[in-house]
Amino acid sequence: MPRLRMEKRRLLPFLGLLLLLIATILISMELALERDRVMVPHLVGATVPLAMERLREQRLQGKVTGEDYDARFPKGAVIRQDPPPGSWTRAGRWVSLTVGRGSDTLFLPDFAGLPRGKVQALLGANGLVLEGVSQVHSARVPKGVVIAQSPPPGTKLRIGAQVSLLVSLGPTEPVFLMPELVGKEGRYAVQTLKAWGMRVETSSRRDTGGGSARVLAQRPVAGSPISPGETIWLELGQRGP
Structure with a gap:
């Protein structure tokens, strides 16, 4: 028993040193962790x-x-x-x-008087969607320019809301009634139609009648509505022996 007690006394200093070492390591780790915490x-x-x-x-x-x-x-x-x-x-x-x-809301600007393409770009830039476009003739607003909008200007909208536009087609094109040109002098008929803004196509057929070349046939027929830019066909008599 005395010998066992002596051995225990010898181990006590080593155990103390071991515990001190462990405590030092733990404290160092804690300090390191504290330094890394922000x-x-x-x-x-x-x-x-x-x-x-x-x-x-x-x-x-x-x-x-x-x-x-x-x-x-x-x-x-x-x-x-x-x-x-x-x-x-x-x-x-x-x-x-x-x-x-x-903000996810905005007040809708007034697009009247702006070209349709520019308005579409503005809608996209502000997170709005073009719902639809209606078109109407206008003698005062140029073609392709916005006349009105829905919702009206100043309306508070959320991002993603839809906007409709009314766009001008420009002035209404005049409508003429196709005149009766058969028997008329060909040159006069062509000049008249071109003065109205028509395109004229002609073909020739031999005509045994005397005098200047005259209109033998026409399309469309007399009385038909025609508009500028439309193509009119005339058959002209070709004088020959």
Whole structure:
């Protein structure tokens, strides 16, 4: 028994040193972990460059992971972050940022007097959808220009709302009645039709009658409605022996 007691006394210093070593290691690890722990800064409301600078100061990294509408913040500002502000995390960790696209509502501008193509571009740039286009003749509004819109100007709309346009076809084209040209002098008939804005196609057929070349046939027939740009066919007599 005395010998066993002596051996225990000899081991006590070694056990004390071992416990001290373990305690030192644990304390060192805890201190190392404490040095690696940083607090996530408050980034909501900051611009992306400013948010990135604040993260670098805390030895953190940031990345923009999405965009969303939020009327409380200007376009381009951080509206959400993960992890949240005030939480503790390890240095070097990534912080996800959601950037605002501004308000999800707007007041519809007045598009009257603008070309249709420009209005379509403005609708797309503002997140609105062109629902449909109606067209009507107008003596005052040039062709291709917006006359009216629905909803009316000043209406408050959400992003993605639909807008309809009324677009001008320009002045109504005049309508003539095809005259009776058979028997008329060919040159006179062609000049008359061209003065009305018609296209004239002719063919010739030998005519035994005397005098200048005259109209032998026409298409369309006399009395038919015709408009500028329409093609009229005339058969002219060709004088010969």
